[in-house]
Amino acid sequence: xxxxxxxxxTDSGKTVVSAILCEALGADYWKPIQSGLPRDTDTVRxxxxxxxxxxxxxxxxxxxxxxxxxxxxxxxxxxxxxxFTLPSTDRPLVIEGAGGVxxxxxxxxxxxxxxxxxxxxxxxxxxxxxxxxxxxxxxxEALRQRRIPVRGIVFxxxxxxxxxxxxxxxxxxxxxxxxxxxxxxxxxxxxxxxxLLRNTLHGTSTEx
Numbered sequence: 001x002x003x004x005x006x007x008x009x010t011d012s013g014k015t016v017v018s019a020i021l022c023e024a025l026g027a028d029y030w031k032p033i034q035s036g037l038p039r040d041t042d043t044v045r046x047x048x049x050x051x052x053x054x055x056x057x058x059x060x061x062x063x064x065x066x067x068x069x070x071x072x073x074x075x076x077x078x079x080x081x082x083x084f085t086l087p088s089t090d091r092p093l094v095i096e097g098a099g100g101v102x103x104x105x106x107x108x109x110x111x112x113x114x115x116x117x118x119x120x121x122x123x124x125x126x127x128x129x130x131x132x133x134x135x136x137x138x139x140x141e142a143l144r145q146r147r148i149p150v151r152g153i154v155f156x157x158x159x160x161x162x163x164x165x166x167x168x169x170x171x172x173x174x175x176x177x178x179x180x181x182x183x184x185x186x187x188x189x190x191x192x193x194x195x196l197l198r199n200t201l202h203g204t205s206t207e208x
Contacts, residue, residue, distance in 0.1 A: 001025070003151065004120035006111065007086055008135040010099050012127040012157035015040045016185055018096040019047040020177070021123065022206070023194035030056040030083055032114065033105070036065025041195035048189045056087035064081055068111075069104040079105045081117045100135075101142055115148055122150045123176065126167060128157035135167055142173040151201070152176035154206040176200050 003025075005018045023043060031040050041055050046172070060079060062071035072079050089091065097103075101112040115122060126136040143150055153173040155164055159178060168175055172205060177197045183189055183194050 001027075001093060002118065002120040003027075003092070003123050004095045004097060004115050004118065005125065006097040006101050006115070006139075007125035008100055008127070008139050011170050013125045013154070013179060013181075014096050015043050015046070016179060016190075017123065017125050017154050017156070017177075018094050019044045019190050020093045020179075020193045020197055022053050023048055023050060023092070023190050023197040026052065026090045027094045027137050028054040028056060028087065028089045029096070030087050030098045030100075030136060031058050032118075033060045033068045033079070034058045035062045035064070035068055035071040035098055035099045044096075044123055047185070047187060049191050052090060053093070054087075059084055067103050068098055069172045070105050071082075072106075078092060080108075081105070081109055081113060082087070082116060084117060092140060101139055112148070113145060116146060122148055124150055124153045124173070126153050126155055127181070128155065128160045128163060133163055136167050140167075140173065154179060154197075157181040174200075175188065 003021055005014050009013045018029060022028060029044050042203060045055055062075060064071040064074045097111050102112045125164060126132060150173055154177045156179045158181060162173055177200060179193060
C-alpha cells in the first residue's frame with residue numbers, strides 16, 4: 001500500500017495529513033524531495049505517537065525554499081525520475097510530495113510524473129480559500145487524465161459546506177477527512193484524526 005499525499009498548492013496541509021496517515025496505518029514515511037526548512041520529516045516524526053514508523057531519507061535535500069527544479073538548479077543539481085526508487089519496506093508507505101501536482105522537477109518532468117513513476121495512489125489535500133474550488137478541480141482533472149488512482153480528498157481549514165459539496169460532486173471523489181485548521185495540531189490531534197481516517201479508509205472505494 002502506497003499513498004502519495006499531494007495538494008492543490010503549497011502550505012495546504014500535506015505534512016499534517018501525512019502524519020495522520022502514518023498514525024492511522026502504521027505506515028513508514030518518505031519525503032522524496034525537500035526544498036528548504038523546516039524538514040517535513042522532522043515535523044511528521046514530532047507529531048506521531050507511535051514509535052514504529054521508519055523515516056526514510058530524502059532523495060534530494062535542498063536548501064532553497066523554492067520549486068524543486070529551482071532549488072536543485074541553485075545547487076547545480078539535476079533531478080531525474082530515474083533517481084527515485086521506492087524505499088524497501090514491508091509496511092504501508094506514505095509519500096509526501098512538494099507543492100502541487102504540476103510543480104516542475106526539471107525542464108521536462110512534473111511532480112505528477114513522479115507519482116506515476118512511483119505507482120502510488122493519491123490522497124489529495126484541499127485547503128479552503130477563495131479559488132480553491134477551481135484549483136481542486138484542476139488538480140483532480142490532471143490526475144484523472146493520467147489515470148492516476150485517487151483514494152479521496154482531505155479538506156483542510158474552516159468548514160465550507162458549499163465548497164465541499166461542489167468539489168465532491170464535480171470530482172466524484174469521496175471525502176476522507178476534514179481537518180479543522182484552527183485546531184492546535186499536536187500528537188493528541190493527530191491521534192484523533194487518525195482514528196477518524198482509519199474508519200473512513202476501511203469503507204471507501206479505490207475507484208476514481
